[in-house]
Amino acid sequence: MTEPPRAAGGRPLVVAALAWRAHRGATAASMLLAVLTGLAPVATAWLTKLVLDALAGGGNRDVLPAIATGLAASGLCVIVLPHAATYTQAQLRRAVRALVVDRLFAAVDSHAGLRRLEDPAFQDTLRLAHESSQQAPNRLILGSLSIAQAIITMSGFVGTLLVINPALVLVIFLAALPALWIQLGLSRERARTMWKVSPAMRREIFYGELLTRPEAAKEARLFGLGGFFRSRMLDEIRSANEAERRVDLRTLRSQGLLALVGSAVAGGGLVWAVLAAASGDLTAGDVTVFIAAVAGVQASLTSVIDRWADAHNALLLFGHFAAIVEAEPDMPPRPGRRPVPPLRRGIELRDVWFRYSEKHPWILRGVDLHIPHGQSVALVGVNGAGKSTLVKLLCRLYDPDKGSIHWDGVDLRDMAPAELREHIGVVFQDFMEYDLTASENIMLGDLSSEGDTHRIREAARRAGVHEAVEALPRGYDTMLSKIFGGHGEGAGVALSGGQWQRLALARAFLRQSRDLLLLDEPSSGLDADAEHAVHASLRRHRQGRTSVLISHRLGSVRDADLIVVLAEGKITERGSHDALMALNGEYARLFTLQATRYAPRP
Numbered sequence: 001m002t003e004p005p006r007a008a009g010g011r012p013l014v015v016a017a018l019a020w021r022a023h024r025g026a027t028a029a030s031m032l033l034a035v036l037t038g039l040a041p042v043a044t045a046w047l048t049k050l051v052l053d054a055l056a057g058g059g060n061r062d063v064l065p066a067i068a069t070g071l072a073a074s075g076l077c078v079i080v081l082p083h084a085a086t087y088t089q090a091q092l093r094r095a096v097r098a099l100v101v102d103r104l105f106a107a108v109d110s111h112a113g114l115r116r117l118e119d120p121a122f123q124d125t126l127r128l129a130h131e132s133s134q135q136a137p138n139r140l141i142l143g144s145l146s147i148a149q150a151i152i153t154m155s156g157f158v159g160t161l162l163v164i165n166p167a168l169v170l171v172i173f174l175a176a177l178p179a180l181w182i183q184l185g186l187s188r189e190r191a192r193t194m195w196k197v198s199p200a201m202r203r204e205i206f207y208g209e210l211l212t213r214p215e216a217a218k219e220a221r222l223f224g225l226g227g228f229f230r231s232r233m234l235d236e237i238r239s240a241n242e243a244e245r246r247v248d249l250r251t252l253r254s255q256g257l258l259a260l261v262g263s264a265v266a267g268g269g270l271v272w273a274v275l276a277a278a279s280g281d282l283t284a285g286d287v288t289v290f291i292a293a294v295a296g297v298q299a300s301l302t303s304v305i306d307r308w309a310d311a312h313n314a315l316l317l318f319g320h321f322a323a324i325v326e327a328e329p330d331m332p333p334r335p336g337r338r339p340v341p342p343l344r345r346g347i348e349l350r351d352v353w354f355r356y357s358e359k360h361p362w363i364l365r366g367v368d369l370h371i372p373h374g375q376s377v378a379l380v381g382v383n384g385a386g387k388s389t390l391v392k393l394l395c396r397l398y399d400p401d402k403g404s405i406h407w408d409g410v411d412l413r414d415m416a417p418a419e420l421r422e423h424i425g426v427v428f429q430d431f432m433e434y435d436l437t438a439s440e441n442i443m444l445g446d447l448s449s450e451g452d453t454h455r456i457r458e459a460a461r462r463a464g465v466h467e468a469v470e471a472l473p474r475g476y477d478t479m480l481s482k483i484f485g486g487h488g489e490g491a492g493v494a495l496s497g498g499q500w501q502r503l504a505l506a507r508a509f510l511r512q513s514r515d516l517l518l519l520d521e522p523s524s525g526l527d528a529d530a531e532h533a534v535h536a537s538l539r540r541h542r543q544g545r546t547s548v549l550i551s552h553r554l555g556s557v558r559d560a561d562l563i564v565v566l567a568e569g570k571i572t573e574r575g576s577h578d579a580l581m582a583l584n585g586e587y588a589r590l591f592t593l594q595a596t597r598y599a600p601r602p
């Protein structure tokens, strides 16, 4: 996705179907009002002509009351209908927005892995899709209605002009052709500019968050980063502004030229009509309706062209939405997809190679590893060795580039990722802190526990966070957020880093009956007592279960059935604690280093 998506044929129909689906009543009412609003000015002009002709003695005076009533009614329509249209169109806009935003995020959520979300072009497309999905369908639908309305008005006036001066109709239309061509070009350029400035816009949002998120404010305040971030943000805004200004300037030039041509045509028509009336070829009523018709046709034609260009631009932007919604799945199912059986034998990594993209270096370089069923495996290694990456591969957040991972002999790629994950409990190193209540923060570990207070409290107890949660102002119902929590309710409640980590652990404990438990640094932020308690709880919990534990505190991995040392993407040592100590390699060196730090000084 390095190019902006194009407007594809057939998409207007897709958009129209979306509107219909979102709100049939509002779509139908908007269309009806567009037709009536389109007819009202034509009716007003014709009725005015009839009144003037009847008054001037050229028509039947008996129909004057009826015509006057009709004129009043059409005047009323001209005033009232736009208000009704504003209401129904807003109704339609809201309904379409809800539908397309839901579809957009359903499509994003349907990508089972992380690769798409880590692709900057995908993020740019997503941002534009999110923006365009809120306005493009409405611009397109309401634009189409305005076009229909303008065409109806225009047809009425064209009919009038054809009777009075057919040649002028041709001149007006010929003068409008370049306008259409220029406006479509500008709309394309506007869409291209939006795509070009999208990275700058995303960075602007990023700097805005750094300046406003409480978590970021600590360092920003301490290191005095506010001015630095603001100036970076301003640079991004300025570069986007400059690109937009260039398009605006081009628009101004083109539109100025087009307005000049339009005025010349209208002025020429006016001179002709006055001269024709002076020589008796036209009545006063004819001149009135002629002037109204020229202005009406030009205004409608300009409106059609502007709306067309705007709808075209909306369609181009809607291409971003379509690109996201129609994107191929990132992990397409292979033929012969297999169900995920309960783990009985174990998990096997066979010559697994992995890198985050072709531009990144290899992180795993031929890893062979057997994680036997019912056993605990500890993964150790220096920062950046690839331990967390391996955990992500076990969850199928990525697939290996070479080699394969087998669950009881079945390749993970032959399994549906969501089904596989049903069998896994996990605490990630960079776990989430949700701006939700304490209870919800735990419940998210297993949605089936929603409302099951007993299960949620039990998980919290095991993670050693029950007492801390009970002590919060509203217990488990306390909103754990600094930025949400209702106006006027005072500052939100914040937990300590270790308490957040225990909530993440509680989420994993909710999934204790799953086949595989993955724990990536689950106790890095805990105090010594808590760490001891948590590891005792984990040991009980992992007894007879298959688990992978990553920890830099080697004292907590010594009880593992198998300890594996990962270095530079390869397994360099494996065995029990005693075997690895006897080997006297990297594990023994690291363990001894840590142990001596705790030994009493001589």
Ligand SMILES: Nc1ncnc2c1ncn2[C@@H]1O[C@H](COP(=O)(O)OP(=O)(O)OP(=O)(O)O)[C@@H](O)[C@H]1O
Pocket (backbone or CB within 6 Å): 118, 356, 360, 363, 381, 382, 383, 384, 385, 386, 387, 388, 389, 390, 429
């Ligand atoms: N999403 C990503 N995109 C690109 N590179 C990544 C990504 N995640 C990790 N890496 C890189 O992969 C390498 C291994 O990272 P990983 O997090 O697996 O290491 P680790 O062994 O868990 O380290 P630590 O002990 O610091 O947690 C690092 O060099 C890191 O920069």
